Amino acid sequence: MKILVINGSPNGERSSTMHVTRAFVEGMGETFDIIDSLRADVKPCLGCFSCWMKTPGKCVQNDDMAQILERLLDSDLVILSTPLYCYSVPSSLKAIYDRLIPLGTQEQIEDGEGGTYHPGRQAINTKIMLICGCGFPNRENNIEAMDFQFDRMFSKDCPRIYTLEAPLLNTPEAKPLADNYLGYARKAGAEYKANGIISPETQALLDAPMLPPELYRQRANGS
Numbered sequence: 298m299k300i301l302v303i304n305g306s307p308n309g310e311r312s313s314t315m316h317v318t319r320a321f322v323e324g325m326g327e328t329f330d331i332i333d334s335l336r337a338d339v340k341p342c343l344g345c346f347s348c349w350m351k352t353p354g355k356c357v358q359n360d361d362m363a364q365i366l367e368r369l370l371d372s373d374l375v376i377l378s379t380p381l382y383c384y385s386v387p388s389s390l391k392a393i394y395d396r397l398i399p400l401g402t403q404e405q406i407e408d409g410e411g412g413t414y415h416p417g418r419q420a421i422n423t424k425i426m427l428i429c430g431c432g433f434p435n436r437e438n439n440i441e442a443m444d445f446q447f448d449r450m451f452s453k454d455c456p457r458i459y460t461l462e463a464p465l466l467n468t469p470e471a472k473p474l475a476d477n478y479l480g481y482a483r484k485a486g487a488e489y490k491a492n493g494i495i496s497p498e499t500q501a502l503l504d505a506p507m508l509p510p511e512l513y514r515q516r517a518n519g520s
């Protein structure tokens with residue numbers, strides 16, 4: 298299975314999100330290729346719509362995005378592995394989101410729920426999922442914008458893991474909690490490989506904070 302990880306974290310090997318991503322793929326019994334969005338040369342979208350009007354499917358900019366699109370389409374599974382930044386994706390990943398528009402067309406379709414979308418230019422068989430590390434202990438009033446954007450950009454059916462209190466995965470005193478959590482991520486990977494979904498039981502374990510929120514905030518505040 299060809300798995301491509303698009304990493305939005307600037308933290309390299311120490312990325313708390315990447316700890317979860319590695320455990321998930323390990324649970325699948327697979328390996329992955331990686332693109333670091335911060336190191337990739339992906340310029341902001343120029344908004345010229347040439348990729349729709351003049352050169353359908355091709356951007357006028359000559360940077361790494363053409364190759365990223367090729368690798369994305371050539372993968373069985375793309376995992377977006379990213380920290381939550383200001384309730385959304387980091388800017389390097391937002392540039393990649395914006396530069397996906399050559400895959401769509403200018404046509405506007407009503408989605409049956411009052412929304413509008415641009416249909417794809419071609420059938421895409423690549424599956425996509427999200428693994429997102431969050432520094433806060435709460436999902437509510439935190440992940441909604443990221444989740445909405447991911448739903449609209451890809452599909453409501455794509456699996457996703459939001460790791461609350463993700464910095465604990467890099468905190469030596471929290472190792473037992475981290476080991477437990479990474480065990481759940483491995484289990485999720487095995488379930489996803491076997492059934493194409495994460496079971497509700499494992500999802501609930503992954504969605505829960507590792508420490509009670511009040512205690513986590515006290516620790517984070519150094520008290």
Ligand SMILES: Cc1cc2nc3c(=O)[nH]c(=O)nc-3n(C[C@H](O)[C@H](O)[C@H](O)COP(=O)(O)O)c2cc1C
Pocket residue numbers: 306307308311312313314315379380381382383384385430431432433434439462463464
């Ligand atoms: C610029 C910036 C903005 C952030 N915004 C949020 C946020 O809105 N919500 C949240 O839960 N954590 C936020 N965080 C915390 C990170 O999501 C958290 O530290 C995460 O574990 C980092 O993941 P990484 O180690 O994979 O880079 C922010 C961190 C930075 C640097």
